[in-house]
Amino acid sequence: MEIKITKTTTPKTMPPEDKLGFGKVFTDHMFVMDYEEGRGWHDARIVPFGYVSLHPASTVLHYGAEIFEGLKAYRRADGGVQMFRPMENIRRMNNSAERMSLPLLDERDALEILTTFVRLEERFVPKSFGTSLYLRPFMFGNDESLGVHAVKRATFMLIASPSGSYYAEGINPVKIMIENEDVRTVRGGTGYAKCGGNYAASTRAGERAAKKGYSQVLWLDGVERKYIEEVGAMNVMFKIDGEIVTPMLTGSILPGITRKSCIEVLTKMGYQVSERLLSVDELVEALESGKLEEAWGCGTAAVVSPIGKLAYGDKEYVVSGGKIGEVTQKLYDTLTGIQWGKLEDTFGWVYKI
Ligand code: PLP
Ligand code: COI
Numbered sequence: 001m002e003i004k005i006t007k008t009t010t011p012k013t014m015p016p017e018d019k020l021g022f023g024k025v026f027t028d029h030m031f032v033m034d035y036e037e038g039r040g041w042h043d044a045r046i047v048p049f050g051y052v053s054l055h056p057a058s059t060v061l062h063y064g065a066e067i068f069e070g071l072k073a074y075r076r077a078d079g080g081v082q083m084f085r086p087m088e089n090i091r092r093m094n095n096s097a098e099r100m101s102l103p104l105l106d107e108r109d110a111l112e113i114l115t116t117f118v119r120l121e122e123r124f125v126p127k128s129f130g131t132s133l134y135l136r137p138f139m140f141g142n143d144e145s146l147g148v149h150a151v152k153r154a155t156f157m158l159i160a161s162p163s164g165s166y167y168a169e170g171i172n173p174v175k176i177m178i179e180n181e182d183v184r185t186v187r188g189g190t191g192y193a194k195c196g197g198n199y200a201a202s203t204r205a206g207e208r209a210a211k212k213g214y215s216q217v218l219w220l221d222g223v224e225r226k227y228i229e230e231v232g233a234m235n236v237m238f239k240i241d242g243e244i245v246t247p248m249l250t251g252s253i254l255p256g257i258t259r260k261s262c263i264e265v266l267t268k269m270g271y272q273v274s275e276r277l278l279s280v281d282e283l284v285e286a287l288e289s290g291k292l293e294e295a296w297g298c299g300t301a302a303v304v305s306p307i308g309k310l311a312y313g314d315k316e317y318v319v320s321g322g323k324i325g326e327v328t329q330k331l332y333d334t335l336t337g338i339q340w341g342k343l344e345d346t347f348g349w350v351y352k353i
Pocket of ligand 2: 070234299300301
């Protein structure tokens with residue numbers, strides 16, 4: 001595909017690596033491409049980073065036709081740059097697009113967009129272990145009319161943010177609260193899609209949890225409020241009496257790439273991993289009997305995030321003595337080792353740029 005590049009005349013200075021937060025500063029450029037029914041995707045371009053101008057009736061502003069992805073470009077120990085399973089993000093973006101009646105991307109074009117963009121912004125890929133260039137592809141419906149229907153016009157963009165280590169102060173297990181009021185999504189809804197509305201709808205519970213001193217909520221399913229689904233904006237895994245359990249993908253759970261990678265790593269290490277329904281009653285029983293050995297969230301941003309405390313109603317339980325568990329630590333070391341190019345990638349997951 002042809003990508004027209006217009007370089008900025010005012011290059012930014014890269015902030016010091018120990019001052020990078022998450023998603024706060026952006027690189028010099030952004031990628032933009034337009035879609036129109038009958039014409040397809042066109043005008044692929046990289047332009048100086050800047051504001052987006054939208055018609056006030058633009059579909060995204062009224063009906064929320066928006067999807068996004070999140071992946072990282074990592075600086076390898078040998079100085080090179082690589083992405084982690086980028087085709088998985090591209091395929092998930094197309095699944096999200098299909099759910100939200102947005103146009104699909106050509107997979108190879110999408111990979112070329114990511115690669116071309118990261119090459120251009122290479123100086124923004126930080127060097128310390130744990131830091132990365134966070135890549136945020138997104139797409140929105142952009143019809144300039146108020147009719148409710150599948151869009152005829154759309155825009156795809158890619159922005160990137162040099163981001164600090166999620167664990168600047170070391171991995172600290174987090175306190176999580178089981179949420180039994182709000183639900184994140186429902187089966188038949190949009191849970192498996194990475195669409196903006198899912199996140200807008202989940203922040204209220206997150207804010208309420210924060211007020212009570214918890215980092216995030218553990219979501220229950222939207223139909224029976226009985227089965228565990230995810231933790232905050234991460235997938236969740238438990239070690240119960242030797243078995244590693246993660247909620248099966250029922251349609252309301254986002255199929256995480258870290259989740260999939262954890263399952264593959266753990267299986268290779270010889271653990272038994274079950275993707276199945278896990279009820280809150282079974283979890284509480286495991287907490288009370290001491291059979292819950294470890295619990296952790298997993299996602300691109302944090303890789304793995306150990307759960308040290310779990311609250312249900314007015315009861316609070318300590319998990320793994322409030323410390324990171326053995327399996328959680330092994331997963332963290334293996335995944336980050338592969339992602340930052342310190343360990344040999346025996347899975348064929350890394351994509352060197
Ligand atoms: N669940 C939700 C709701 C998410 O937003 C994310 C983050 O992308 C994940 C799970 C983890 O997915 P991944 O491992 O692909 O980042
Ligand atoms: C993750 O990467 O785990 C996320 O949940 C990304 C978030 C900023 C939407």
